[in-house]
Amino acid sequence: MTISVGALGTIVVIATSIATLAPILLITLFILDWKRGRLW
């Protein structure tokens, strides 16, 4: 059973999209923690 082009493409695009958004989320959390004095 072989994975189709569509399935491969969908999985990779979803994974890459999440990876692209992750740094934005981390920086947002950092700013929130910093403003609340909860970095450390």
Next chain:
Amino acid sequence: MIIAEDVAILPEGIAWGLLIAFSILWVFLGWFLGRKNKTAEDHMLAGRNVGLALATATAMATWVTANTTMTAPQLALQLGVWGMFGYSLGALGLILFAPMARRIRELMPHGFTSGDFIRLRFGKFTWRVFLVVSLIYAFGWLVSLAMAGGVLINALAGIDYRVGMTIILAVCVLYTLLGGLRAVIGTDFVQTIIIILGVAFIAWLTIDKVGFEAIHFNLMEERPELLNLLFPAAIMFLFNNLLFGVGEIFHSNVWWSRAFAFGRSVGFRAYLLAGLLWLPIPIVAGFVALATPALGINVPVADMVGPLVAAEVLGLTGAIVVFIVVFAALASSLDSLLAATSDLVTRDIYRGHIRKNASEHEQFRATKVMVVLLGLLTWAAASYRGELPIIGSLAAVLYFTGAFVASAIWPVVAGLYWRRANPTGAALSMIAGTTLGLVSYFVIGFYVAALVGAAVSLAVLVLFTWIAPRDFDWRTLAEAEPRGTAGASGGLR
């Protein structure tokens, strides 16, 4: 040892410039963040109140190693789509550790290491078995990371393997020495951002320049087994890798020290979020290797495939991006492992076995000495890459430790949640699981070592506890010594 002089795509001058610039950045950050450390607890646990952003980033960065950015493509090349999917299941280790981190923090508010837990929970015999398992794993991981550093620099710039490996290791030793866990966590945040952006950038450009149609067509022509969803060895690898990742995280002091260091309500959320964000990264990093047939790239050594594809697709920019990403990935894991392993050796070997009345100041100093000694040992082992029977490819070194870590899964889980777990059973489950896991590694293949180790360990622990259950008072775990009493109380119980 020159592996890739003829395929180097990053001019040596640029490589040296990047090495020097990032080395200075990491060492400066290490010094800056660690300058207020006054006690062993500051140095080892960063004040025990790390917030969500830094906690999530450090869990992610530590789990995104050079093994992720380089071994995920290697596994995709060898095992196809299941190679990268299987690697991404490593995220389950982080996700499943989330509730454990909360319980660890509740049960052991003054704990320092995973060794503390095993000693208090199961006694000295099991503790010593656990230390052997844990230290062999830690050393295997350290060596595989150092090797990855040397391979990367050699593959991209043609710089001698030993020179590159030595520089990366020395930089990590230096800033870990200067700043302890605070430096490790602070640099991890910056490194996480760099790694994820770099990996995503390379994947988007590979999709854009090569395309799924071309990748799929060429794989079907040249390596159809890589697209096969019923590739037997790959499916075994998937389950093996799941157990390997869970075993690594559940037992290793890298993750336990963070559970102790994160703020009281932070551990659960940080590990859960880190796992969810980590899940796609091996797919993103591994996918590029599937483009190899479409690009017509000759891959002389499997663990070089990631850098080679990036350089082929993006030219000089790709080589620079990969270089920075893997340097950050290497540093983020090497520093964590150096810090956590030096803590374990200091706390459980030096103070637990050699100098039981060591003062806080002596422990502080010992931790730093251990960082240097570990660095030197790692350097010596990684220098002989390919010249010893078991020190081969990155994956081979990494998965050799699979039998060890998987055999520790059930003793740790039972120790935290099963009041009647038998201590002798816990020790024997690690010994039997490791032994048979190693036998399967050599007889069957690297992809079953963790599977066998975990299954045997579970059977032994359940059998012993069924025959001879032992009661345990959870409050015993809270007796790990609080700050300031080290030495004064006469050492470890």
